[in-house]
Amino acid sequence: MARDPLSRLQWLVFALAAAVFTTVYIPQPVLPILRQQFGVSAGAASLTVSAVVLGMALANLPFGALADRLPIRPILLTGGLVIAAAGLASALAPSLPLLVAARFIQGLFIPSLTTCLVAYLARVMPVERLNVVMGSYVSATVVGGLSGRLIGGFILPAAHWRWAFLAAAAIILVATLAAYVGLPRETEHGQSGRDTTKFREVLFRHDLFRLYCVGAGAFFVFSSVFNYMPFYLHGEPFHWSTRAVTLLYLSYLVGVVIGPLAGKLSNRVGNGTAMVLGALVFGAGLAVTLIPRGWAMALALGLVCAGFFTLHASAAGALNRKLSAGRGRANAFYVLFYYLGGAAGITLSGHAYHLAGWPGVVALAGAALVVPLSTGVLEMRSRSSSC
Numbered sequence: 001m002a003r004d005p006l007s008r009l010q011w012l013v014f015a016l017a018a019a020v021f022t023t024v025y026i027p028q029p030v031l032p033i034l035r036q037q038f039g040v041s042a043g044a045a046s047l048t049v050s051a052v053v054l055g056m057a058l059a060n061l062p063f064g065a066l067a068d069r070l071p072i073r074p075i076l077l078t079g080g081l082v083i084a085a086a087g088l089a090s091a092l093a094p095s096l097p098l099l100v101a102a103r104f105i106q107g108l109f110i111p112s113l114t115t116c117l118v119a120y121l122a123r124v125m126p127v128e129r130l131n132v133v134m135g136s137y138v139s140a141t142v143v144g145g146l147s148g149r150l151i152g153g154f155i156l157p158a159a160h161w162r163w164a165f166l167a168a169a170a171i172i173l174v175a176t177l178a179a180y181v182g183l184p185r186e187t188e189h190g191q192s193g194r195d196t197t198k199f200r201e202v203l204f205r206h207d208l209f210r211l212y213c214v215g216a217g218a219f220f221v222f223s224s225v226f227n228y229m230p231f232y233l234h235g236e237p238f239h240w241s242t243r244a245v246t247l248l249y250l251s252y253l254v255g256v257v258i259g260p261l262a263g264k265l266s267n268r269v270g271n272g273t274a275m276v277l278g279a280l281v282f283g284a285g286l287a288v289t290l291i292p293r294g295w296a297m298a299l300a301l302g303l304v305c306a307g308f309f310t311l312h313a314s315a316a317g318a319l320n321r322k323l324s325a326g327r328g329r330a331n332a333f334y335v336l337f338y339y340l341g342g343a344a345g346i347t348l349s350g351h352a353y354h355l356a357g358w359p360g361v362v363a364l365a366g367a368a369l370v371v372p373l374s375t376g377v378l379e380m381r382s383r384s385s386s387c
Helices: 005-025 028-038 047-071 072-092 097-112 113-124 126-154 158-182 198-205 206-235 242-269 271-288 293-322 327-366 370-386
Strands: none
Touching: 005 047, 005 072, 005 113, 005 126, 005 158, 028 047, 028 097, 028 126, 028 158, 047 072, 047 097, 047 113, 047 327, 072 097, 072 158, 097 113, 097 271, 113 126, 113 198, 113 293, 113 327, 126 158, 126 242, 126 293, 158 293, 198 206, 198 327, 206 242, 206 271, 206 293, 206 327, 206 370, 242 271, 242 293, 271 327, 271 370, 293 327, 293 370, 327 370
16 A cells, blocks of 8 residues: 555654754753753753743744745755754853853744744645644644653753753754655645735734634643642642652643644534634633542643643644635744743733632633634634535
8 A cells, every 4th residue: 555645744744843842842851950050040041941932932923924935845954954053052052151042043943843834734735634734733742842851851861961952953953854855845736936925914814813812822721720730739738749740741642642633623523613622621621620639630631731732733723724825924923822822821820820829720711711712613603604
């Protein structure tokens, strides 16, 4: 039986996306070691992570514009090579400022392998396969995040953190070269000239703006839960240890399975229905966290992850199915709204936790879920009216 070329493409995309997010999170487990070796504060050491996020935020929209104007495979190759070179520089950095500078450069070029990759998929994938491949992309971000933490803090000794940076650089280099060689040229799929879509055209389209808000709302709630759950579980009535709390975070692996399944679900019942189901499961997970039992926490986080990744995959799939032009810009806005939503969730939920404890966080998160839920309903109605 001949291999499905789209399955091969799916694996290449999965490997590249996982490699990118491995790079993003590689220093997180070794921040105390960096603080000790460079003789700096915890806040200064954490710049090795925040510098990457800052670079991503600054470069996301420019790379979105490039993805609409230029062939994407050369952008992927250039960006991957720069990220790998900056990873090597990170491993060899003799001082923290140089390490942070190298990480910032990585952040500036990461959108060439995230925003541009999603735009490429929307450009070359058949519509009926797009939801599933976008789900695999979401799963890859989960694998990458976990891999970065494992390589940096478990697989390699924390004291040898420079080897972790080298490993991440090698992984991104191999994944980039494999993707460049293996991904089909866009011209083979009928790419039609230069895309002159303007940012305002994809920002102020109501149907697209709603989907940007789905990403923001979903990550608002997800970030709130995973940032303040440890405080909840360390206190009354649980008194859990840090190790016990950490084990619950393995529920994040649910996203690896849910991503592709959410894509298939969206194909079967529609993106709007998938969003509604995701929001309801997400809300059920929030409600279960109010049961003061250990088994309830494990169940709750599984439901939270299932709901979140269903929302994320179905929203990304719906966005790209609506686009015939401006894919790079639209996906850049989606990612920008996504991270802004996460930052807002962490900030506002901090105030909620201070004022009303964990029930306050749950109440705020439940209110935020109204956004993806209502958007899902609107998507269902628009689908019914078009049938």
